[in-house]
Amino acid sequence: MSAIDDLPPLREVIATHGLSARKALGQNFLLDLNLTAKIARRAGDLTGSDVLEVGPGPGGLTRGLLAEGARRVLAVEKDARCMAPLSEIAAAYPGRLEVINADALALDVTAHLAPPIRVVANLPYNVGTELLTRWLDPGHWPPFWDSLTLMFQREVAQRIVAEPGSKAYGRLAILSQWRADPRIVMELPPEAFTPPPKVRSSVVHLTRRDTPRYPADGAVLSRVVAMAFNQRRKMLRAALKPLGPRLEACLESAGIKPTQRAEEVTLEQFCALARAVAAEGI
Known part of the structure; x- marks a missing residue:
């Protein structure tokens, strides 16, 4: 582990401040500063951007972001124990790091x-998917962010980039690929973390689209996709039966067979179905 700044190694920081990872907070600390800098680089050129970081912990990725030239970093951390080491990083990078002790699910970050x-x-593993869905479905588009570079359990990452016909394909793939261009840019083994999780991790980079990939009403699309995948083993004529007697006409107009299952339907077809459902007022 080579130094990226003049601050102490992360293992020393953790020992000094007694920062054992807490399972209840979904914490697994990434201590290799080479890796945290590599993740920061996967986000692209940071020199002209503000960066939001959620769950910085002892600040390994925070240091990577600052060392890679982020204009300014807002670090939102729920664990009050991490405030002291994060304040030390802020002192080493004057005016470039703001730290807020808060729950990211309850904070309006745009003011900062x-x-x-x-x-x-x-x-954090326990809130990662919920944060992603909030960022992808904020109620208005385009959102406040230009890109998302996020670490997830590999299983979640695979669901984000999944293609039709695969077991991983579902609601998360539809939401992610409708409004963004996602790709997996990095893989990390369990031993890269302290404590090591039971699963591998992946970094996903999502570049937002200024307009969705295909036209559709977001609320209608979300409702139709949820109904379809909630009973993914059923044919669509059964899974979407609550939509009423005009269902099969809607499916036909979208180029979807009533005997197909949700995992066989492309994003483009789901959007066409959402438009047909909206036109029918159902």
Whole structure:
């Protein structure tokens, strides 16, 4: 592990401040500063952007983001124990790091950031998917962010980039690929973390689209996709039966066979189905 700044190694920081990872907070600390800098680079050129980081812990990725030239970093950390080491990083990078002790699910971050904004985070496992869905479905589009570079369990990452016909394909793939261009940019083994999780991890980079890939009403699309995948083993004529007697006409107009299952339907077809359902007022 080579030094990326003049601050102490992360193992020393953790020992000094007694920062054992807490399972209840979904914490797994990434201590190799070479890896945290590599993740920061996967987010692209940070020099002209503000960066939102959620769950910085002792600050390994925070240091990587600052060392890679982020204009400014907003670090949101729920664990009050991490405030002291994060304040030490803030002192080493004057005016470039703001730390807030808060729950990211309850905080409006836009008041603290100036565009362009990138989100880069080793997300706590217990809130990662919920944060992603909130960022992808904020109620208005385009959102406050230009890109998301996020670490997940590999299983979640595979669901984000999944293609039709695969077991991983589902609601998360539809939401992610409708409004963004996601790709897996990095893989990390369990032994890279302290404590090592039971699963491998992946970093996903999502570049936002200024307009969705295909036209559709977001609320209608979400409702139709949820109904389809909630009973993914059933044919669509059964899974979507609550939509009423005009269902089969809607499926036909979208180029979907009533005997198909949700995992066989492309994003483009789901959007066409959402438009047909909206036109029917059902």
